[in-house]
Amino acid sequence: MSDLRSFDVELIHQPAYLDPQTSVLPTFALLQQDGKLYPGAEAPKLSKEQALKIQDTFLFIRALDERMLASQRQGRISFYMTETGEEASDICSTAALDSEDLIMAQYREQGALAFRGFTVDQFMNQIFSNEKDLGKGRQMPIHYGSQELHYLTISSPLATQLPQATGYAYGLKQQGKKNCVICYFGEGAASEGDFHAALNMAGVLKVPVIFFCRNNGYAISTPVHEQLAGDGVAGRGPGYGLKTLRVDGNDALAVYEATRLARQMAVEDNQPVLIESMTYRLGAHSSSDDPSGYRSRKEEDKWRNKDPVARYRSWLIAQGWWTEKEDEARQAEHRKAVVEAMKRAEKVPKPLLEDLFTDVYAEMPWHLQEQLEEAKAHIQKHADVYPVTAGRLQS
Amino acid sequence: MSNKNLLQAINAALDTAMQADERVLCFGEDVGAFGGVFRATSHLQEKFGKSRCFNTPLTEQGIVGFANGLAAQGQRPVAEIQFADYIFPAFDQIVNETAKFRYRSGDEFDVGGLTIRAPYGGGIHGGLYHSQSPEAYFTHTPGLKVVIPRNPHQAKGLLLASIRDPDPVLFFEPKKLYRASTGEVPDEDYELPLGKAEVLREGTDITLVAWGAQMEVIEKAADHAAEEGISCEILDLRTLLPWDRDTLVASVKKTGRLIINHEAPKTSGFGAELAASIQEVCFLYLESPIMRVAGWDTPFPLALQNEYLPNEWRTLDAIHASMNY
Numbered sequence: 246m247s248d249l250r251s252f253d254v255e256l257i258h259q260p261a262y263l264d265p266q267t268s269v270l271p272t273f274a275l276l277q278q279d280g281k282l283y284p285g286a287e288a289p290k291l292s293k294e295q296a297l298k299i300q301d302t303f304l305f306i307r308a309l310d311e312r313m314l315a316s317q318r319q320g321r322i323s324f325y326m327t328e329t330g331e332e333a334s335d336i337c338s339t340a341a342l343d344s345e346d347l348i349m350a351q352y353r354e355q356g357a358l359a360f361r362g363f364t365v366d367q368f369m370n371q372i373f374s375n376e377k378d379l380g381k382g383r384q385m386p387i388h389y390g391s392q393e394l395h396y397l398t399i400s401s402p403l404a405t406q407l408p409q410a411t412g413y414a415y416g417l418k419q420q421g422k423k424n425c426v427i428c429y430f431g432e433g434a435a436s437e438g439d440f441h442a443a444l445n446m447a448g449v450l451k452v453p454v455i456f457f458c459r460n461n462g463y464a465i466s467t468p469v470h471e472q473l474a475g476d477g478v479a480g481r482g483p484g485y486g487l488k489t490l491r492v493d494g495n496d497a498l499a500v501y502e503a504t505r506l507a508r509q510m511a512v513e514d515n516q517p518v519l520i521e522s523m524t525y526r527l528g529a530h531s532s533s534d535d536p537s538g539y540r541s542r543k544e545e546d547k548w549r550n551k552d553p554v555a556r557y558r559s560w561l562i563a564q565g566w567w568t569e570k571e572d573e574a575r576q577a578e579h580r581k582a583v584v585e586a587m588k589r590a591e592k593v594p595k596p597l598l599e600d601l602f603t604d605v606y607a608e609m610p611w612h613l614q615e616q617l618e619e620a621k622a623h624i625q626k627h628a629d630v631y632p633v634t635a636g637r638l639q640s
Numbered sequence: 641m642s643n644k645n646l647l648q649a650i651n652a653a654l655d656t657a658m659q660a661d662e663r664v665l666c667f668g669e670d671v672g673a674f675g676g677v678f679r680a681t682s683h684l685q686e687k688f689g690k691s692r693c694f695n696t697p698l699t700e701q702g703i704v705g706f707a708n709g710l711a712a713q714g715q716r717p718v719a720e721i722q723f724a725d726y727i728f729p730a731f732d733q734i735v736n737e738t739a740k741f742r743y744r745s746g747d748e749f750d751v752g753g754l755t756i757r758a759p760y761g762g763g764i765h766g767g768l769y770h771s772q773s774p775e776a777y778f779t780h781t782p783g784l785k786v787v788i789p790r791n792p793h794q795a796k797g798l799l800l801a802s803i804r805d806p807d808p809v810l811f812f813e814p815k816k817l818y819r820a821s822t823g824e825v826p827d828e829d830y831e832l833p834l835g836k837a838e839v840l841r842e843g844t845d846i847t848l849v850a851w852g853a854q855m856e857v858i859e860k861a862a863d864h865a866a867e868e869g870i871s872c873e874i875l876d877l878r879t880l881l882p883w884d885r886d887t888l889v890a891s892v893k894k895t896g897r898l899i900i901n902h903e904a905p906k907t908s909g910f911g912a913e914l915a916a917s918i919q920e921v922c923f924l925y926l927e928s929p930i931m932r933v934a935g936w937d938t939p940f941p942l943a944l945q946n947e948y949l950p951n952e953w954r955t956l957d958a959i960h961a962s963m964n965y
Contacts, residue, residue, distance in 0.1 A: 347713075378746065379745075379746050379748055380744065380745060380746040380748070381746035381747075383743060383744055383746065384744055388744070390745045390746075390748050390749065391748060392748045392749060397712065397745075397749060398744055398745035398746075398748055398749055400736065400737065400740070400744060402732060402736045402737070405705060405732065405733060405736065405737050407705070408701065408702045408704075408705025408706050408708075408709065408733070409705050409706070409708045409709030409712065409737070410709060411702075411705070411706050411709060412705065412706035412707060412708060412709025412710040412711075412712075412713070412717070413709035413710065413712055413713045414709070415706065415709070415710055415713075416709070416710045416713030416714065416715045417713065419665070419691060419692075419715065426709075438699075438701055438729070439701055439702070439705055439732075439733075441699075442697075442699040442701050442702025442705060442706075443702065443705065443706075445697050445699065445702065446696060446697055446699070446702050446706055449696075449697055450694075450696075603747075604742045604743045604746065604747045605742075605743055605782045605783050606742075606783065606785075606806075606807045606882075607742070607750070607752055607806035607807055608806075610835065610882035611882065611885065611886075612882055612885075
């Protein structure tokens with residue numbers, strides 16, 4: 246912590262205002278689109294096993310996103326969000342963490358959860374809000390969470406997870422645990438007050454947290470130049486006392502290496518870190534919007550040519566760790582697994598009526614018990630209006 | 641037993657809780673070395689160290705967001721909002737996050753360890769922004785508990801219970817009473833039950849119910865009424881959510897009359913919930929309409945504070961109106 250009102254400061258005698266145009270952070274990048282390292286760049290020390298786990302997660306998420314978006318179009322699910330084009334950001338940052346580091350996601354980080362081991366059936370049970378959903382069918386599709394996998398349940402309000410990340414990290418520090426929190430958010434969420442509160446408190450209280458911004462160019466339809474001025478989101482990090490790096494978000498190796506170093510600073514020195522990952526949302530914001538209304542096909546094509554998954558695959562093949570043929574075979578396996586899991590999840594019943602009333606409090610208070618009984622009596626009386634729930638009422 | 645004012649009782653509860661459980665952390669604006677603007681956290685930093693009692697930057701949404709994260713991690717944070725009037729930047733964190741944490745995750749995660757303390761209410765010449773009683777905003781949010789003590793003994797016991805309760809609690813402290821009077825407070829660790837009202841005085845003609853600083857007001861009104869031969873039964877609700885309907889119903893069935901007193905504005909105040917619920921259960925027992933004596937539906941004033949407050953004389957008028965209905 247500093248007190249800048251110190252008397253021992255450099256004085257200037259011409260009013261030299263800081264020019265935001267000249268203070269632009271560079272972008273850390275290792276891998277070129279053809280899968281070759283930039284001259285002078287060094288690949289992080291990834292084992293073949295880790296490297297292939299990243300690739301497998303890439304392929305799984307592509308299969309999941311593609312199939313689920315199609316299911317939404319067919320009316321089989323109500324809502325979906327793809328992360329196409331951004332897979333390197335969440336998957337490779339999570340790959341650089343310890344499996345007990347807490348993940349606080351925004352909503353477009355299913356890849357991080359898949360990397361942690363959330364099964365295809367667990368994804369489907371949440372998406373279909375059936376009685377096997379860990380969240381008991383209470384939230385819209387894609388609001389995943391798992392205590393076992395240290396992935397905090399997603400909530401829709403934007404940026405609320407940021408000050409929570411600071412608090413959770415303080416708790417880890419207080420207990421002397423050698424873990425950190427990674428907190429994902431978009432460049433749009435960085436306009437919320439919670440963003441500023443969170444980074445400021447993290448800087449002041451010195452906690453092991455990594456704020457990971459996926460700057461994907463759009464907040465629904467609002468382009469980044471209508472969202473913020475100055476040097477992006479990264480430009481704000483130093484002002485809050487955070488170690489800050491901007492990284493090519495479509496570069497799997499650069500994201501991995503940036504996060505590995507961030508984790509080291511966070512866990513060893515309680516130094517909070519901000520990473521701004523420059524990427525692009527190739528798909529729509531959600532299944533409820535159509536990007537052709539706010540951006541050009543030409544712009545999308547430009548970014549499609551910077552596809553992070555293709556870039557990483559080229560590197561893997563050049564390493565001699567992977568082949569086109571294996572890639573195609575694995576894609577087909579994932580597609581099949583997703584379709585089969587979807588069929589299973591569709592057949593699992595909705596949660597019981599009791600799940601509407603439990604977990605509001607640790608123990609159900611009198612007024613909720615009374616309302617549950619009232620709801621039961623009403624549903625029994627009008628079984629034709631609520632046929633499924635009426636048939637499953639517990640006495 | 642020690643003689644303590646309400647502020648000292650709060651301080652003693654925090655001290656006791658921190659002593660008993662190292663997961664209890666106290667923080668907020670000016671809470672650290674200074675001990676809070678009202679001194680509720682005096683000497684806690686000295687005693688338990690800077691990592692367990694500390695200042696935060698000036699950001700209420702940050703304080704509660706941070707506290708949510710700490711509670712999710714397994715700590716027992718006690719976050720101070722300097723005045724209840726300034727709790728609104730944290731409204732989103734409280735209503736959308738704190739209250740829904742357990743429900744939305746299917747009990748995978750919860751913030752049950754969280755307690756938010758805030759001084760509330762008027763009577764200190766604080767004008768619009770140092771006087772509000774915002775309890776009803778929060779009683780409208782499933783997942784929260786709302787607790788308000790009336791005196792030092794209650795404050796210590798209810799705060800200890802709130803800190804240890806498995807659900808998040810908003811604990812509003814009547815700041816008018818912080819130093820107004822003292823009472824006997826046990827030195828040992830004790831808890832008073834949440835969700836339970838207390839009958840302070842038994843009576844036969846009419847029931848008066850209130851909470852926090854308004855308890856003094858209805859007691860005075862009952863004293864005046866007693867001089868006229870009217871016997872008032874007096875209840876302190878203590879917990880507003882979930883509130884103790886059984887105790888209030890038993891009283892109203894006995895007396896047949898009910899007056900609710902709160903300092904917050906009348907419209908959509910918690911009195912509206914009590915009146916609606918009581919008439920559902922006690923309709924045939926009522927001798928007169930349930931009446932509310934509350935703050936006027938204006939912002940909290942300054943020069944005309946005494947004309948705004950629902951004091952003992954307005955309560956006495958309501959008692960007469962109810963008895964003569």
